[in-house]
């Protein structure tokens with residue numbers, strides 16, 4: 001087998017918190033990184049001051065990270081294309097970018113959501129829009145809060161691709177002194193773990209906002225993992241993926257950290273704010289606030305019981321209050337833990 005290349009040119013499409021933090025990881029791993037940003041002023045500050053002032057203030061970006069508002073320029077010569085826009089906007093963005101993608105570029109989703117309406121995972125949207133086969137589509141997911149990663153605090157993650165050689169190539173490309181990636185071939189398990197933990201994070205945030213303590217949050221986290229595993233396994237995931245970094249690991253990070261936007265969104269709902277008020281108060285994406293509806297529908301389609309996704313969706317949509325959610329979860333018919 002030929003040696004795995006550890007360096008090259010990577011395009012990172014999306015200059016928000018995670019696109020920027022992951023660019024630091026890639027630069028630390030030896031890659032030359034060109035980010036695409038939606039707003040020219042964000043790109044200009046990245047190029048002139050080596051900082052993304054809006055999304056990661058105070059973090060000095062390596063000189064090998066540059067940014068452009070021109071997707072064609074960002075994609076020129078890139079053999080790895082990293083996608084880091086909000087999940088619900090991927091299809092529209094990728095359709096615009098597709099003409100500039102090289103035929104053999106590997107596309108890596110960093111996104112943790114499920115498309116509304118189609119109920120497709122991000123890898124499925126990528127396949128549909130670009131026509132790429134599974135050997136060109138990968139996912140990176142794990143307990144990776146952007147601010148901590150950008151500060152180079154030690155963390156691990158999962159690089160999943162159905163083609164294990166491609167997963168290994170990407171692993172080598174993003175391995176850095178502070179970031180340890182593990183390979184996997186379970187793309188579906190990683191994606192559902194990443195999307196579901198946001199919904200559970202919303203429920204945990206609601207419990208915190210209502211003033212409940214660690215017994216409540218631990219119960220929601222554990223039952224949230226059971227719900228995630230139930231759906232993911234029904235759809236074909238490896239149960240071990242849900243016990244790993246892209247499942248339990250990410251769930252723990254999101255549900256315990258005040259840095260999590262999903263947990264914070266839930267906390268505000270628990271304090272009585274409406275979703276509209278919360279959306280109006282931040283530019284940052286909380287993927288679970290949209291994906292709760294798609295995961296609920298996906299579970300219904302698969303015939304899987306998903307009370308957390310169902311009730312979180314009702315609270316986000318304003319049909320229930322956060323207090324109603326806790327009452328409703330406890331009032332359900334009792335059953336065996338492992339059912």
Ligand SMILES: NC(=O)c1ccc[n+]([C@@H]2O[C@H](COP(=O)([O-])OP(=O)(O)OC[C@H]3O[C@@H](n4cnc5c(N)ncnc54)[C@H](O)[C@@H]3O)[C@@H](O)[C@H]2O)c1
Nearest residue numbers: 015016017018019084085089110111112144145146284285
């Ligand atoms: N922030 C994290 O810690 C983190 C970690 C792992 C995974 N993720 C995932 O990465 C993805 C991106 O999240 P983020 O944290 O970078 O979000 P963010 O809110 O920090 O930034 C989103 C970026 O997308 C841009 N954007 C917003 N709407 C857009 C649209 N319609 N079209 C194109 N661009 C648009 C914004 O300008 C911004 O640059 C999400 O799926 C998230 O779940 C985030």
Ligand SMILES: O=P(O)(O)OC[C@H](O)CO
Nearest residue numbers: 142143144145260261262
């Ligand atoms: O801030 P959140 O809630 O989007 O979570 C960020 C990451 O997904 C944590 O791994």
